[in-house]
Amino acid sequence: MSLTRRQFIRNVSVAGGALTLGFQLTGCSGKPLQLGSEADFQPNAFLRIEPDGTVILQIPKAEMGQGVITGMVTLVAEELEVHPSRIDYAMAPVHSAFGDPEMRLQITGGSASIRVYHEILRQVGASARETLVAAAMQQSGLDRASLEAREGRVRSVDGSVDLGYAELVPVARTLAVVSDVALKSTDQWRWIGRYDQRVDAVVKTDGSARFGMDANPEGCLTAVLLRCPWFDGGVESFEAVEALSLPGVVAVFATEFGVAVVAEGYWPARQAAGKVQVNFTPPGGGLRDSATISAALDAALDGEDFASVRDEPATVAVEQGTRVSARYAVPFLAHAAMEPLNATCRLTADGCEVWVGSQAPDLAQDVASRVLGVPREAVVIHNQFLGGGFGRRAAADNVAEVVAIARELKRPVKLVWSREDDMRHDWYRPAMAGAIEARVHPDGRVSHWQHRIAGPSINQQVLPVMMGAMLPQWVPGGPRQWVGDFVGKKDFASVEGSKELPYAFDGVSVSYRNVPVPIPLGYWRSVGHSHNAFVVESFVDELAHAAGIDPLDFRRQHLPEASRHRRVLDAVAKAANWGNAPPGRFQGIAVHDSFHSCVAEVVEVSQVDGKVQLEHVYCAIDCGQVINPDIVKDQMIGGIVFALSAALHGEITLKDGAVEQSNYHDYPLLRQTDTPPMTVVLVESSAPPTGVGEPGTPPAAPALANALFAATGERQRRLPLRLG
Amino acid sequence: MVTFTLNGREIELEVDPETPLLWVLRDHLQLMGTRFGCGMGLCGACTVHLDGTAIRSCSTPLAMAAGRSVTTIEGLGGNHPLQHAWVEHNVPQCGYCQSGQIMSAAALLAANPQPDEESIRQAMSGNLCRCGTYHKVQQAILSAAAVAQWQPAGEDAS
Ligand code: FES
Numbered sequence: 024m025s026l027t028r029r030q031f032i033r034n035v036s037v038a039g040g041a042l043t044l045g046f047q048l049t050g051c052s053g054k055p056l057q058l059g060s061e062a063d064f065q066p067n068a069f070l071r072i073e074p075d076g077t078v079i080l081q082i083p084k085a086e087m088g089q090g091v092i093t094g095m096v097t098l099v100a101e102e103l104e105v106h107p108s109r110i111d112y113a114m115a116p117v118h119s120a121f122g123d124p125e126m127r128l129q130i131t132g133g134s135a136s137i138r139v140y141h142e143i144l145r146q147v148g149a150s151a152r153e154t155l156v157a158a159a160m161q162q163s164g165l166d167r168a169s170l171e172a173r174e175g176r177v178r179s180v181d182g183s184v185d186l187g188y189a190e191l192v193p194v195a196r197t198l199a200v201v202s203d204v205a206l207k208s209t210d211q212w213r214w215i216g217r218y219d220q221r222v223d224a225v226v227k228t229d230g231s232a233r234f235g236m237d238a239n240p241e242g243c244l245t246a247v248l249l250r251c252p253w254f255d256g257g258v259e260s261f262e263a264v265e266a267l268s269l270p271g272v273v274a275v276f277a278t279e280f281g282v283a284v285v286a287e288g289y290w291p292a293r294q295a296a297g298k299v300q301v302n303f304t305p306p307g308g309g310l311r312d313s314a315t316i317s318a319a320l321d322a323a324l325d326g327e328d329f330a331s332v333r334d335e336p337a338t339v340a341v342e343q344g345t346r347v348s349a350r351y352a353v354p355f356l357a358h359a360a361m362e363p364l365n366a367t368c369r370l371t372a373d374g375c376e377v378w379v380g381s382q383a384p385d386l387a388q389d390v391a392s393r394v395l396g397v398p399r400e401a402v403v404i405h406n407q408f409l410g411g412g413f414g415r416r417a418a419a420d421n422v423a424e425v426v427a428i429a430r431e432l433k434r435p436v437k438l439v440w441s442r443e444d445d446m447r448h449d450w451y452r453p454a455m456a457g458a459i460e461a462r463v464h465p466d467g468r469v470s471h472w473q474h475r476i477a478g479p480s481i482n483q484q485v486l487p488v489m490m491g492a493m494l495p496q497w498v499p500g501g502p503r504q505w506v507g508d509f510v511g512k513k514d515f516a517s518v519e520g521s522k523e524l525p526y527a528f529d530g531v532s533v534s535y536r537n538v539p540v541p542i543p544l545g546y547w548r549s550v551g552h553s554h555n556a557f558v559v560e561s562f563v564d565e566l567a568h569a570a571g572i573d574p575l576d577f578r579r580q581h582l583p584e585a586s587r588h589r590r591v592l593d594a595v596a597k598a599a600n601w602g603n604a605p606p607g608r609f610q611g612i613a614v615h616d617s618f619h620s621c622v623a624e625v626v627e628v629s630q631v632d633g634k635v636q637l638e639h640v641y642c643a644i645d646c647g648q649v650i651n652p653d654i655v656k657d658q659m660i661g662g663i664v665f666a667l668s669a670a671l672h673g674e675i676t677l678k679d680g681a682v683e684q685s686n687y688h689d690y691p692l693l694r695q696t697d698t699p700p701m702t703v704v705l706v707e708s709s710a711p712p713t714g715v716g717e718p719g720t721p722p723a724a725p726a727l728a729n730a731l732f733a734a735t736g737e738r739q740r741r742l743p744l745r746l747g
Numbered sequence: 748m749v750t751f752t753l754n755g756r757e758i759e760l761e762v763d764p765e766t767p768l769l770w771v772l773r774d775h776l777q778l779m780g781t782r783f784g785c786g787m788g789l790c791g792a793c794t795v796h797l798d799g800t801a802i803r804s805c806s807t808p809l810a811m812a813a814g815r816s817v818t819t820i821e822g823l824g825g826n827h828p829l830q831h832a833w834v835e836h837n838v839p840q841c842g843y844c845q846s847g848q849i850m851s852a853a854a855l856l857a858a859n860p861q862p863d864e865e866s867i868r869q870a871m872s873g874n875l876c877r878c879g880t881y882h883k884v885q886q887a888i889l890s891a892a893a894v895a896q897w898q899p900a901g902e903d904a905s
């Protein structure tokens with residue numbers, strides 16, 4: 024999330040009187056946390072040490088592959104003086120103590136987890152350690168200077184005292200928690216920046232990791248849901264006589280979300296679903312086909328009614344340079360995480376329990392409580408490993424559905440989406456269009472950069488839903504939608520990555536026009552950066568060629584000397600041996616700052632007989648201090664694979680208001696055989712850590728488009744790109 | 748009634764023989780390590796071994812397993828050289844595809860103990876990974892291939 028979005032959400036929270044302090048070392052507002060037993064030493068909401076010495080860290084963020092558990096465990100381990108592999112972890116329950124201090128929701132997004140928590144978690148470890156040492160002081164009568172904490176023990180310098188943390192728990196739990204402990208200096212770090220394992224690797228290689236899909240409470244049935252294929256419709260009637268006669272089928276009934284088919288297992292449920300006849304309400308009017316949506320976006324670029332998000336006038340007259348202009352367009356995209364959406368619900372005496380892999384468990388709780396008509400506190404969310412998130416699992420539509428099904432069924436039930444359901448009922452990365460122009464001067468200077476962006480607003484749709492979880496539940500939907508509509512006019516998610524144009528051009532204007540569409544929209548890995556980096560970095564390349572200057576030199580010329588942009592560009596250029604590609608090889612470059620990290624990438628392609636092939640991708644990132652180098656590299660590579668899948672294949676199209684794609688054959692992803700070798704360079708930095716989950720994604724599509732231009736001389740301005 | 752060997756143990760099941768093996772494993776036997784990704788043989792998340800060969804359990808009816816031997820990720824036992832290599836190389840990100848990746852890799856190594864990079868790429872091309880762990884998968888297979896031959900407990904010697 025951009026800073027503006029966070030600030031906005033914070034302001035909304037304050038205005039609504041619902042401000043809860045997301046982080047308190049020694050307790051929390053509202054309902055007290057019940058974790059572990061009385062006998063545990065629990066210095067704060069995050070950490071507890073059981074009498075047998077077991078250390079358990081509550082993870083306030085969703086683990087969807089980005090390595091947040093390993094990162095958080097490492098940060099705590101460093102100060103607690105316990106080896107990272109000896110810290111157990113648990114997915115934190117929904118509680119104000121685990122709300123993101125910036126976003127006010129217990130949400131995982133915006134590549135923010137480590138940036139926001141790195142100091143907090145070191146403090147968590149340090150204050151626990153010092154309290155244990157205080158217990159040792161009491162037990163031994165020695166002073167602080169004579170004791171040292173190391174490897175889960177407190178020892179005296181002279182060797183006379185040697186106490187394991189387990190032995191100190193009974194005393195430590197009775198002491199006041201030592202706070203405001205000075206943190207180790209960087210040169211004292213043993214694991215931060217060095218620990219190179221993933222603490223969740225074993226359970227993810229022996230099959231024992233539990234995803235939402237694996238929840239299985241006693242007596243659990245399986246449901247599938249037949250949803251209206253177009254997004255503005257519902258169920259009118261259905262007929263299920265044959266379906267109900269099939270073996271294993273338990274019930275077929277309508278809910279507000281579609282017709283539920285419940286059976287003893289997924290297979291009989293899916294088989295029976297194929298026999299249910301559903302009449303859906305007729306589709307509405309408006310923008311219902313990809314072609315009409317593209318045309319509407321393109322036409323919108325010619326209209327008025329743009330909201331300015333940045334406007335710096337030029338100092339030179341407009342006549343002086345050569346005008347370069349272009350139009351770009353990107354399609355709707357699906358998340359297509361490997362684990363299809365699902366959720367499991369069991370009704371309780373006063374509410375329900377839900378098992379789900381969620382990026383926003385408090386949103387899931389809010390949604391469930393509304394569907395069931397009970398207070399939020401009556402809903403318990405058991406968060407699970409996420410089989411990929413990428414923004415999709417910040418929504419809780421799957422939770423709403425399963426709770427509605429359980430409400431009618433009154434038995435434990437798991438709702439399983441098919442891959443087809445997942446593809447056709449996503450919250451899509453919006454299609455966007457851009458018109459961009461600038462003046463190039465004979466000396467290579469650029470003036471009058473004007474970028475107009477037209478497309479639907481994600482936050483107009485999503486903010487009202489998220490605010491439902493941030494505000495008291497009596498706040499009606501109307502004002503929330505009003506805020507969504509208001510934010511939609513200048514949606515930061517539509518312009519992020521364009522608005523912050525880093526080049527020192529003379530005169531920059533960026534503006535946005537919201538073109539609503541009746542299609543659910545959501546955050547897709549790197550959100551607005553995913554399309555704006557493509558447009559901006561492709562067009563900068565066009566300007567470089569118009570100026571007759573090497574694309575790397577051109578970028579460097581317009582970037583401040585000491586900028587992070589320059590540093591990552593230089594690092595990636597060196598790794599890629601920029602400018603010296605072997606014969607038959609062509610390179611394209613792009614640089615983009617997102618989520619407080621700066622990434623440059625070079626894509627190298629070959630061309631033989633008009634056929635272009637990916638050969639290598641080089642990447643350099645400055646993300647401040649690195650907690651786990653291997654995970655950062657994996658996030659860069661994974662982000663690039665994600666981006667290249669979209670750049671080469673990704674396109675969701677609509678016909679009569681329904682999504683045409685259904686599975687991995689018509690929405691293909693890069694496979695083992697398509698993925699080129701990659702090199703990642705971590706640029707050294709002593710700045711605090713910044714995002715890594717998303718920043719690898721934005722530069723890849725423009726770097727590829729620029730490489731294709733180098734190879735073919737043809738400028739492709741629409742995604743997905745064609746190879747030759 | 749269908750009888751087959753599962754991870755080295757003989758079992759008998761009263762299940763519709765048309766049911767895909769994937770759902771027999773997950774819904775009837777509560778073996779959750781085998782994953783559902785696409786249901787169409789496109790992603791490889793559901794890969795298990797049938798008499799030592801990697802198959803897509805989502806598209807294989809239970810009837811096909813009758814009288815034969817099925818090995819799932821649980822049956823690899825956790826000590827397979829590939830599983831060690833996977834941990835050592837930090838292959839998994841979200842982890843959802845990894846049971847399938849490992850089962851495909853295990854079948855590959857059983858058939859070709861010293862695969863080169865190209866044969867690894869080809870053999871693994873049916874296993875999608877949305878997180879993009881392909882390079883790590885390749886490195887881990889190469890390093891496991893360097894380890895001595897190994898025979899899984901539940902697998903036929905075929
Ligand atoms: S679930 Fe079987 S191949 Fe995808």
Ligand code: FES
Nearest residue numbers: 841842876877878
């Ligand atoms: S590790 Fe997430 S899909 Fe492969």
